[in-house]
Amino acid sequence: MREEKQIIHMDQDAFFVSVEIRKNDTLKGKPIIIGGTSDRGVVSSCSYEARKYGVHAAMPSRMAKLLCPHAVFIRGSMDAYSEASHEITAIIKERVPLFEKASIDEHYIDMTGMDRFHGCMKYAHELRETIMKELKLPISFGLSVNKTVAKMATNECKPDGEKNVGQPDVVPFLNPLSIRKIPGLGEKTFIKLSDMGIKKIFTLAQIHPDHMNALLGKSGLQLLQKAKGIDNSPVIPYTEQKSIGTQCTFKADTIDVGTINNLITSMVMDIAFQLRKKNKLAACITVTIRYSNFEDVTKQAVIPYTSLDNVLIEKAKDLFRQVYTKRMLLRLVGVRLSSLVNGFEQIDMYSESTTQYNLVQAMDKIRNRYGDKAVTRASVMDLDI
Template identity: 80%
Template sequence: MHNDKHIIHMDQDAFFVSVEVRKDPSLAGKAVIIGGTSERGVVASCSYEARKFGVHSAMPSKMAKQLCPHAIFIRGNMDAYSKASLEITDIIREKVPLFEKASIDEHYIDMTGMDRFYGCMQYAHELRETIIKELSLPISFGLSVNKTVAKMATNDCKPAGEKNVKQDEVQPFLNPLSIRKIPGLGEKTFVKLSDMGIKKIYTLAQVHPNQMMTLLGKNGLSLLNKAKGIDNSPVIPFTEQKSIGTQCTFKSDSIDVALINNLLTSMVMDIAFQLRQKQKLTACITITIRYSNFEDVTKQATIPYTSLDSVLIEKAKELFRQVYQKRMLLRLIGVRFSNLVSGFEQIDLYSESNEQYALVQAMDKIRKRFGQTAVTRASILDIDI
């Protein structure tokens, strides 16, 4: 039954770099690295020309410089990348019945049942052409029977590629690939399996489920399924993608703005911590207040993708200032992040100082160990609401 699914995975090629090349065409075909050049700078993205020298994202910029000394370093602009990302999503939204935005630069599209009306490969090809034509940004796609194989097909044909892996081609396509190519297989697991002589997907697919369970727990079974080309995870409609939020009802109605701002800071820090734990970024923040007469007012803003406290706190306070118009007592305040996608904070793409980023990481470590309320900023303490 599972063989009637048609899933397209679309992924921008070297997305951040492509947005920079679009702005400055003289960068085309050059080794371009996006990320900070400070001592603790990290590569956020790099062109395929730079990748040939072994540069990859999340690598320290210092090391990237040694590997590719002639590279052009660009600080990066998350505003521009977020904007381009939303433009791509808008085109896809218009053209397909069901899609999921998986990260800032990739989408899954479920064409199941539509294949009666369209050839899916032709449809995906035309969608890709539209994005290239309208936005001048390069993109690749894979089409297959589930999300995992579709993503692996895209990775296999990038950059500027299109690949269709049909049901009966799934295993032959996967078998010769390195287990490294399986989405979600981390470095530790790779080393563990390699040490046992499991280097190719073909070998992994032969391992007994019990052995995988003993070796890697539930994650092991999921990897085994992926090696066999099995993945039942659904494409989650963009409209239903999760948001994360919190609200606080005051014991007695309050008009103390300083106090409410402190509370807001604390609430934002709590949910930003949860975002980072889940390795998500948000592009939309909503503030809700309820006056003592039970009237609710909401204000929403789109922001560049982020999970950093300071960016989110500042925006939340600004929205609160805009929404709190009547000098009336408040009963409740709420904050919510939506438009969540997978991704890590790209340290150096922000005006954030490295010290501030280090502080966030240190606080997260303590929270993980001692519980969420173990550390808070001084301005928040001693609130009795």
């Protein structure tokens, strides 16, 4: 008989807000909005007190001010949030057999088979208590038979909650919920199904697979499986080696620093674009060089989670300056981004302007339509090394 899976989904409660409260406990209990404060600013995160007024992530800051004029607006610090994320991951890594870092503030943990040693619910509770005690950050978790139901259990018990949905309880737990609660169900699909009268998971689960396939294709069949509480996706082991990168061997060994810097710019733009296509953020960047005598030298740096070209280009060039210490000819240079997590760049929130973010978005649209090399910076157009 196949062993029943035991999957824990842990998610920080209003993560960015919680980090700000940890720095300044006078903010506790107040409506807090993290994000840009300009007319074109966007809400990145908000406290549960602010959510009571209808404020939510991705809302224009101007509208948030109208809904909750007495809220405390904070621009935020991705450095602080990235550091807190690493702290949480370090605690989990020490205490569980297998985990996946799904985003900057959520983790999946596979505890299958561990019930014979200690109850999974008890263990998850103790892990949650440890995180809250050591890091002073609130967190909730759901425990169930797969990732989808575990995540939905977490969402139903937030904030500051714990919920266990065993196999016999999966269908009764899911049936009364809105289809909007299903992870991965987008706004367009929600509207389409709602217009057909499909608003509850119970109704969705009754639809014949052929009809769902005709309606939404492969994604429709996956959605139907989730509505029935079925999800066979594994917890993917988290490793710091998870990365994306590229390197270039020169046609002839060179000492032309200007050209190499332009090459680094081009390389970073390419891999940052690939990063954004996969909806990923990186927290580590590595630059490698190879001298003409085949000596390899590597330098890396931990950075706030990002996928923006100019941030990564600046850091890559800085690492190159640090690593290139011998005035010898070079035959190779490489750039790699690692410590990847799922997520999107926070708009108009930190040192990056809305203009810069919009520029990256516009360039990505052109690349997606006309190819990866359709648009680039003028400084890298004539590279031939």
